[in-house]
């Protein structure tokens with residue numbers, strides 16, 4: 001992507017990565033003993049986590065366990081307090097939030113402006129924006145005001161905007177939490193489609209990390225589940241192992257109790 005690396009922030013080392021080799025595995029994201037403090041609040045405590053290109057990883061855990069903080073730290077939106085964090089430069093990442101943010105302009109321009117700001121000539125940016133809208137089946141709404149769309153449509157525009165940027169890494173913070181079941185299904189289908197195939201022919205597979213309170217969604221979209229409690233990673237398992245209570249109980253009693261509570 002040739003983008004500028006993140007500046008080093010806060011008390012911890014933060015270095016940009018492309019896919020790197022380490023301990024025999026390729027890594028796109030590597031956190032080593034990362035902590036994030038907000039004053040007296042310890043949002044992340046000694047998190048060590050490696051994510052390889054093409055993985056689809058769900059972050060789960062109760063309110064305030066640190067999911068958003070982890071995503072925001074990887075995206076470079078907040079400073080880490082200690083430890084080392086390696087991630088692709090922000091220009092190689094896209095992040096979606098529970099409530100999509102839209103510029104006060106048309107749907108197509110919402111996507112094109114982001115590309116233009118990254119150096120894509122305006123005519124090409126508009127053409128790529130339209131392609132991206134076709135991908136999420138919203139091309140007929142290209143000239144509509146983005147803020148006038150429904151929440152589900154806005155989230156699809158946000159996904160199109162992310163996809164148009166051809167990121168290596170897609171971070172999503174509870175992307176369907178405020179959507180009705182139909183819109184949730186449409187957004188999930190796009191998430192699945194984007195991670196199922198490279199963003200463009202010959203490109204590296206897209207890596208997806210998402211926070212969710214929806215265990216059905218986790219089962220449908222994740223290949224791996226990371227369970228957080230009070231800022232610590234207590235379980236990090238392939239999705240089928242996470243939902244196998246015997247395996248989970250052996251790894252973390254706390255994670256098993258959480259799952260039991262959620263399944264009641």
Ligand SMILES: Nc1ncnc2c1ncn2[C@@H]1O[C@H](COP(=O)(O)OP(=O)(O)OP(=O)(O)O)[C@@H](O)[C@H]1O
Pocket residue numbers: 038041042043061062063064065066067068069070211
């Ligand atoms: N900017 C901030 N300033 C102070 N405290 C913060 C800030 N952001 C997060 N926190 C605190 O850090 C902890 C972790 O919050 P975080 O938002 O990462 O949790 P979460 O797992 O995403 O929660 P939820 O599921 O409710 O969205 C919480 O105690 C939260 O109150």
